[in-house]
Amino acid sequence: MHKTVFVILSILCFEVYTEGALPVTGQPAVTGCPTDFPGYHIDKDNEAQPAGCFHTGQGIQVLPLASLKDFTSTVDKKAWDKRGDAKDIIKKCGEEAVKNAAKYFGIQSFGECYFGNSPDLKQREVTPADGCDSFCKWDVGGQSAMTVYEVVPKSFKPDCQSVHTGYLVDTNHWGMFGGCYHSKGATTNTGVFPRAGFVNFKLTIDWSTYINQEHGGDIIKRCGQLAAQKGLNYFGIQYYGDCYFGNSPDLSQGLVKTDCSRKCLWDVGGIDTMVLYKIEDVV
Numbered sequence: 001m002h003k004t005v006f007v008i009l010s011i012l013c014f015e016v017y018t019e020g021a022l023p024v025t026g027q028p029a030v031t032g033c034p035t036d037f038p039g040y041h042i043d044k045d046n047e048a049q050p051a052g053c054f055h056t057g058q059g060i061q062v063l064p065l066a067s068l069k070d071f072t073s074t075v076d077k078k079a080w081d082k083r084g085d086a087k088d089i090i091k092k093c094g095e096e097a098v099k100n101a102a103k104y105f106g107i108q109s110f111g112e113c114y115f116g117n118s119p120d121l122k123q124r125e126v127t128p129a130d131g132c133d134s135f136c137k138w139d140v141g142g143q144s145a146m147t148v149y150e151v152v153p154k155s156f157k158p159d160c161q162s163v164h165t166g167y168l169v170d171t172n173h174w175g176m177f178g179g180c181y182h183s184k185g186a187t188t189n190t191g192v193f194p195r196a197g198f199v200n201f202k203l204t205i206d207w208s209t210y211i212n213q214e215h216g217g218d219i220i221k222r223c224g225q226l227a228a229q230k231g232l233n234y235f236g237i238q239y240y241g242d243c244y245f246g247n248s249p250d251l252s253q254g255l256v257k258t259d260c261s262r263k264c265l266w267d268v269g270g271i272d273t274m275v276l277y278k279i280e281d282v283v
Contacts, residue, residue: 013033014074032125033132034282035139035147038174039165042094044157045186047165048105048149053136055122056108057144061112062123063106072111082212086110087164091151097151106141106148119148138269153167159259163215163267166277173234177279180264182253183238183274192236192251192274193244199226202241216240216268223249228279236276237268249276 027079036101042048048115054062055104071089080086086107088203093113095149102115126145158179160192166176183192201219217235227235235245256273263273 027040032127033136036085036168037139038176040090040094041161041165042091042098042151045154045166046094046098046151047091047154048094049098049152051104051119051121051148051150053126053141053145053147054121055126055144056141056146057189061120061124062146062148063104063116063119067157069093069113070111071113072109075111080138084213086140089140094151102151104148104150106146108146109143110140114146121148134269156192158255159257160255160264167217167220167224169221172282173224173228173280174280175220176280177267178273178276178278180256180260180269180273181251182256183269183272184253192249192276197244197246200241201243202239205241210266212263214266216266219243219268224277224279233279235279236274236277238269238274240268244274
């Protein structure tokens, strides 16, 4: 399985912020139905990376039946539809895996949680031809499918954590969360990217979507698409809808460490903060 790996970015011609080094993240391979997000947070030390969505039933068991923790009574599909994911159940199942020192966990029938160290990943994966929404909607398995995750230790643990580990910006690229940073101001030099690499999306923000989904995914996606089209490696969102991009972000202002819910809300930066993303290939 691919693991999220973080390395320190060396930035020439800029003062490098060494305390909160910029992570360069990996991404999950997509061979069947892709997940909506490249990963989910389990706790401050661990995250869940998708290993695939697999057909089950007729005696097929991807993870041990004896490990079952049934969370179906807590499922809120209305909330999942509103938000676009089942991160609450994914987190709860991941916590069970961590508690039991299991490397993998899977969710079947929307709320049945299984875990273990040797999943049978030779089972047939659900494919777009099968109907991903029919079997793997909300990034969990349906009545006859299981979405499997690998528990991966986090190497990057900022004080201000993201809602998701990243966002799909187009069919070929993820925008992977790289931290929430202080900047020098909303209308002058941002302190992270040159002003020349800038597009204002604030007038098109759908605030109700931000609130319902708990993130600014649409603006993140649009900004990431611009960066990917230009062949750039990084992009960031400041002031909720200001999109910046480039190859040499200046992180000398440092990571935001307090008041995260205001300064880094919805995975986009506030007036004087920026949430940074690294473009990664979907492979």
